[in-house]
């Protein structure tokens with residue numbers, strides 16, 4: 001049997017626990033051999049559950065120096081994504097970094113350049129590309145059934161990161177998070193609309209505000225309108241103040257009708273066509289494991305196989321930088337009160 005792909009985890013909080021580490025545990029080609037967190041209790045707890053023989057570190061530089069790793073998952077607060085990625089690439093590791101990939105466009109470019117220099121793979125965990133409903137929506141749009149896309153509306157909102165990561169106080173601190181809802185959730189949809197339409201955003205106007213999260217110095221709401229380079233129009237919104245149920249939908253108004261994705265519970269992908277007038281519900285593949293495991297997306301399995309040259313990466317650093325640039329342009333627009341053009 002081939003030698004296993006040796007993985008280190010940097011940051012052992014919620015996304016490491018629910019997505020990365022279980023994903024690697026399901027991947028026969030990989031083994032997690034090191035866990036690093038400044039809170040070693042969290043690193044130990046994760047190791048105990050998934051890989052009791054793994055080494056524990058509180059400093060990622062030490063982990064990268066002492067372990068002979070093939071790849072790392074970076075699951076830290078946002079401000080560490082850039083530095084940890086560059087350190088890992090310099091240590092000859094392939095990298096899967098969490099979104100938002102960086103805190104600025106310049107930093108994102110440095111990460112992409114560092115990967116090229118090291119001849120290693122840099123991937124960004126834009127997980128929405130892997131949701132079964134989004135895979136199906138892409139298939140439907142690519143088939144031509146809907147005709148030309150005219151307008152796209154996409155929204156991601158929930159009640160706030162405190163309900164996802166109770167210890168993750170950093171989400172509300174600009175120094176560590178850099179952005180609030182617009183990059184925590186908005187970057188998912190900025191990436192998704194690019195992925196589903198194959199189009200690039202040309203110009204964007206944004207607004208942001210902190211409406212309820214008073215003990216925070218980042219925005220809790222963000223709305224924007226944009227045009228793609230071909231004139232297709234859209235809106236992109238993100239919120240940490242959506243209550244009662246999550247909003248995580250994308251609607252495509254097209255020449256032949258409307259495609260609604262994840263808007264209605266129990267109807268993940270539904271097309272309303274005008275000629276002939278009909279409604280088509282599309283079945284979606286289950287997540288990789290079972291219905292109860294909403295994170296069974298196999299993001300890390302793809303990362304391992306892509307690093308080994310046996311699969312196409314679902315989202316490279318270069319690709320994800322374009323999604324981050326949309327959010328940065330929207331923020332600039334919100335701060336200046338003017339629409340902002342993107343360079344392509």
Ligand SMILES: NC(=O)c1ccc[n+]([C@@H]2O[C@H](COP(=O)([O-])OP(=O)(O)OC[C@H]3O[C@@H](n4cnc5c(N)ncnc54)[C@H](O)[C@@H]3O)[C@@H](O)[C@H]2O)c1
Pocket residue numbers: 010011012013014015016036037038039042058059060075076077078080098099100125126127164165167168169184
């Ligand atoms: N892809 C997705 O769908 C998705 C979902 C949730 C979160 N995320 C992203 O994942 C990242 C982590 O989010 P989370 O919800 O797991 O947060 P979290 O607060 O639960 O976990 C972050 C962990 O990083 C640790 N940490 C902080 N500084 C460190 C350092 N210097 N070295 C090592 N570890 C350090 C913290 O102690 C904590 O355990 C964020 O960037 C977030 O945007 C992505």
